Amino acid sequence: xxxxxxxxxxxxxxxxxxxxxxxxxxxxxxxxxxxxxxxxxxxxxxxxxxxxxxxxxxxxxxxxxxxxxxxxxxxxxxxxxxxxxxxxxxxxxxxxxxxxxxxxxxxxxxxxxxxxxxxxxxxxxxxxxxxxxxxxxxxxxxxxxxxxxxxxxxxxxxxxxxxxxxxxxxxxxxxxxxxxxxxxxxxxxxxxxxxxxxxxxxxxxxxxxxxxxxxxxxxxxxxxxxxxxxxxxxxxxxxxxxxxxxxxxxxxxxxxxxxxxxxxxxxxxxxxxxxxxxxxxxxxxxxxxxxxxxxxxxxxxxxxxxxxxxxxxxxxxxxxxxxxxxxxxxxxxxxxxxxxxxxxxxxxxxxxxxxxxxxxxxxxxxxxxxxxxxxxxxxxxxxxxxxxxxxxxxxxxxxxxxxxxxxxxxxxxxxxxxxxxxxxxxxxxxxxxxxxxxxxxxxxxxxxxxxxxxxxxxxxxxxxxxxxxxxxxxxxxxxxxxxxxxxxxxxxxxxxxxxxxxxxxxxxxxxxxxxxxxxxxxxxxxxxxxxxxxxxxxxxxxxxxxxxxxxxxxxxxxxxxxxxxxxxxxxxxxxxxxxxxxxxxxxxxxxxxxxxxxxxxxxxxxxxxxxxxxxxxxxxxxxxxxxxxxxxxxxxxxxxxxxxxxxxxxxxxxxxxxxxxxxxxxxxxxxxxxxxxxxxxxxxxxxxxxxxxxxxxxxxxxxxxxxxxxxxxxxxxxxxxxxxxxxxxxxxxxxxxxxxxxxxxxxxxxxxxxxxxxxxxxxxxxxxxxxx
Amino acid sequence: xxxxxxxxxxxxxxxxxxxxxxxxxxxxxxxxxxxxxxxxxxxxxxxxxxxxxxxxxxxxxxxxxxxxxxxxxxxxxxxxxxxxxxxxxxxxxxxxxxxxxxxxxxxxxxxxxxxxxxxxxxxxxxxxxxxxxxxxxxxxxxxxxxxxxx
Ligand code: FES
Ligand code: FES
Numbered sequence: 049x050x051x052x053x054x055x056x057x058x059x060x061x062x063x064x065x066x067x068x069x070x071x072x073x074x075x076x077x078x079x080x081x082x083x084x085x086x087x088x089x090x091x092x093x094x095x096x097x098x099x100x101x102x103x104x105x106x107x108x109x110x111x112x113x114x115x116x117x118x119x120x121x122x123x124x125x126x127x128x129x130x131x132x133x134x135x136x137x138x139x140x141x142x143x144x145x146x147x148x149x150x151x152x153x154x155x156x157x158x159x160x161x162x163x164x165x166x167x168x169x170x171x172x173x174x175x176x177x178x179x180x181x182x183x184x185x186x187x188x189x190x191x192x193x194x195x196x197x198x199x200x201x202x203x204x205x206x207x208x209x210x211x212x213x214x215x216x217x218x219x220x221x222x223x224x225x226x227x228x229x230x231x232x233x234x235x236x237x238x239x240x241x242x243x244x245x246x247x248x249x250x251x252x253x254x255x256x257x258x259x260x261x262x263x264x265x266x267x268x269x270x271x272x273x274x275x276x277x278x279x280x281x282x283x284x285x286x287x288x289x290x291x292x293x294x295x296x297x298x299x300x301x302x303x304x305x306x307x308x309x310x311x312x313x314x315x316x317x318x319x320x321x322x323x324x325x326x327x328x329x330x331x332x333x334x335x336x337x338x339x340x341x342x343x344x345x346x347x348x349x350x351x352x353x354x355x356x357x358x359x360x361x362x363x364x365x366x367x368x369x370x371x372x373x374x375x376x377x378x379x380x381x382x383x384x385x386x387x388x389x390x391x392x393x394x395x396x397x398x399x400x401x402x403x404x405x406x407x408x409x410x411x412x413x414x415x416x417x418x419x420x421x422x423x424x425x426x427x428x429x430x431x432x433x434x435x436x437x438x439x440x441x442x443x444x445x446x447x448x449x450x451x452x453x454x455x456x457x458x459x460x461x462x463x464x465x466x467x468x469x470x471x472x473x474x475x476x477x478x479x480x481x482x483x484x485x486x487x488x489x490x491x492x493x494x495x496x497x498x499x500x501x502x503x504x505x506x507x508x509x510x511x512x513x514x515x516x517x518x519x520x521x522x523x524x525x526x527x528x529x530x531x532x533x534x535x536x537x538x539x540x541x542x543x544x545x546x547x548x549x550x551x552x553x554x555x556x557x558x559x560x561x562x563x564x565x566x567x568x569x570x571x572x573x574x575x576x577x578x579x580x581x582x583x584x585x586x587x588x589x590x591x592x593x594x595x596x597x598x599x600x601x602x603x604x605x606x607x608x609x610x611x612x613x614x615x616x617x618x619x620x621x622x623x624x625x626x627x628x629x630x631x632x633x634x635x636x637x638x639x640x641x642x643x644x645x646x647x648x649x650x651x652x653x654x655x656x657x658x659x660x661x662x663x664x665x666x667x668x669x670x671x672x673x674x675x676x677x678x679x680x681x682x683x684x685x686x687x688x689x690x691x692x693x694x695x696x697x698x699x700x701x702x703x704x705x706x707x708x709x710x711x712x713x714x715x716x717x718x719x720x721x722x723x724x725x726x727x728x729x730x731x732x733x734x735x736x737x738x739x740x741x742x743x744x745x746x747x748x749x750x751x752x753x754x755x756x757x758x759x760x761x762x763x764x765x766x767x768x769x770x771x772x773x774x775x776x777x778x779x780x781x782x783x784x785x786x787x788x789x790x791x792x793x794x795x796x797x798x799x800x801x802x803x804x805x806x807x808x809x810x811x812x813x814x815x816x817x818x819x820x
Numbered sequence: 821x822x823x824x825x826x827x828x829x830x831x832x833x834x835x836x837x838x839x840x841x842x843x844x845x846x847x848x849x850x851x852x853x854x855x856x857x858x859x860x861x862x863x864x865x866x867x868x869x870x871x872x873x874x875x876x877x878x879x880x881x882x883x884x885x886x887x888x889x890x891x892x893x894x895x896x897x898x899x900x901x902x903x904x905x906x907x908x909x910x911x912x913x914x915x916x917x918x919x920x921x922x923x924x925x926x927x928x929x930x931x932x933x934x935x936x937x938x939x940x941x942x943x944x945x946x947x948x949x950x951x952x953x954x955x956x957x958x959x960x961x962x963x964x965x966x967x968x969x970x
Contacts, residue, residue: 057908064916065904065923067853067893074852247951249857249865249917299855299917300952331858547915547952707911707957714954715914742862742949750942753955 091735133465222396231351250299339412382418427785509790518589542582563628676782716779828895
């Protein structure tokens, strides 16, 4: 292979490092109005009155919009396919505010200073309501967070707003209670995960303007340009044909830019005033007023026989979706559907639970959503169970985990918000991943732990994980390839490069099939007027779903080229050989180069523009798998954990771009480490987020980042483009469980609520020593 | 208030408000590579060089910089391209939002430190956060860049 599975620098890396314009905020018109949002100081309140008279009088204030200016038209900002599996429970602005940081109104003014000044002049009177700040008390609470009558679900998702339930779900295979009764060893534990913040470096940004055709142009740092177009049209009752969404370079998303952020407000300002407008979130707004990972409580019971045969898994999940239900059901379901099939030989399994509303910052999509929470619980529980069984956790996993050519009945039952799709694991190199990881971390010499000195213990811990590759029968990707004179191509994709490098890997796939070099395949993403539809960058779908669409398009283009070459050389298609540059007629010396052919098609004979579009919808979602191994030093005096090394062995099929794939894994591992150890989320008793900047919310810096050893298993997925599966999310799943298992192996303390801060570890250590 | 700055060795005269930060002065003057990532001087995305030293441009008032030399990535294009080459080989560039400031900081480090070790590099760059890469690929690329004497 020439272009695929070889080191290829990203197409945009150089330009971006050199400081070229690229991001949303680089395209703001000089005369754009600057928008600022007035946000709620209360976790739950009803707006009694808004006095904006003084602000309106301020020179330079162009418009002030609040709930009074909009029809009541509920929608969801989730940024999913249609109809969405999320409740329509959001209004542009509402008379209720449901968390500290919720939108009250917006001001658009000639500059930032004026907009800020106007905000300070506006007086809002609130009727403060009793908030729900403890998600374990949300269900059936007397405070109903969404009392409004207009909100609804699009299809049954267990939506019961009067009980503060945003979604609920139940599935079972076999009778888990019966199986558990028969098990020789059973453990039951509860785990808690926090509202991790995406912390992408580029804050959410959008700018809007009318163009010379009087159409609304929206530049947005989004992962889902086509969904943004649809949702804006719906929320503002504005014709979709008059909306164009352009996604420039995006400075990181990790799921945080799947949902709508400021796009609706900015669009409304431009529609109202006819003027260009820009809205960039402050970092505080990114923390307080965008989305977080869903905090969860996972109650898990697992049962096995003494010989180490896992028999049953029972999992109840309570998930906190915050003030609005974006991704309430889907994230929750993934905590089962992309976790439980890891142990596919159980007799029975149950997965059920509720997703509740609280008066916290809404939760949304976040890399590895659901899977990381579920993985933390299950992979911790497996180690706890092994401990009780007196069995080696590696042997236990090797005996019970998913193998190649096996399946799990869960695939057919659980999808994302809907039923799932049955599938066989045509590739699953988990066995190899575990074996290789043991070598890389030198497990046998280090497990479980070793005393380094009187207060430092060195230990190891591990976990296995799986993900998916897009949502079968729902996610669609498509690609257009256009031939230019001189024989280079444009590749137009709706797939959304948000920094993960999808433009590059999609160009590689097309270049490989057309046997050309990547520099002759110019990728462009995404623009709802110019590029074909794609669901967007989420659910680990781009390499697999969009990649397959690109491959299909390249194949079709190849056929067309050969047809045209046959015309030019006066022979049948079958007589043409093509090597990417030259078309040869068999058994003759006649030939034509791609360059000549493309020029001929443009300017001389058989004139036409060759341009093909193909689409792809997955019929399966082949999971990538991985094993993650951590080596830590735990200080028993301070409770501090230092991660020395993290070894990842990943089966994501063939890596289209080995270095970018590695980058996906390593970036995700470090985010997972952040969730495991550092990224603590703290609210005041009154529901205000304290950890709202990079000082108080600590994402891993260079100093904390351990040595990362990342390898890929040899694997070739038949359904993937050139054998690839997806790799965007899998890396984030293992660190919480692997690190908690290592902490246990170091000192016998089991941390069940993330992150494992030194305080928690010390407290547990003291408790344990006290008990002894 | 009038302030004279040498931006990438070109004398610029700026009329600024007393409370204006360098980040806004530069961005308003179309030094588009200078971008904001936070409100509390804690991400490093806005880093520029003042008299050759990396400083977050969101943290300094423009009026305090009379006569100073400011470097943005527009002023070190060749070095940035060279560094980007090594980033490309390691897959160390993802969203790129942290990268212009990274190029500047690495450039300053190269001028300041002789043969820095991995640990020194980490310490020097600690203020430049990156949420995408997990850092390690960046460090490998930086080491290769420093070895390149061409
Ligand atoms: S913008 Fe974050 S440090 Fe300056
Ligand atoms: S590459 Fe995205 S923040 Fe560094």
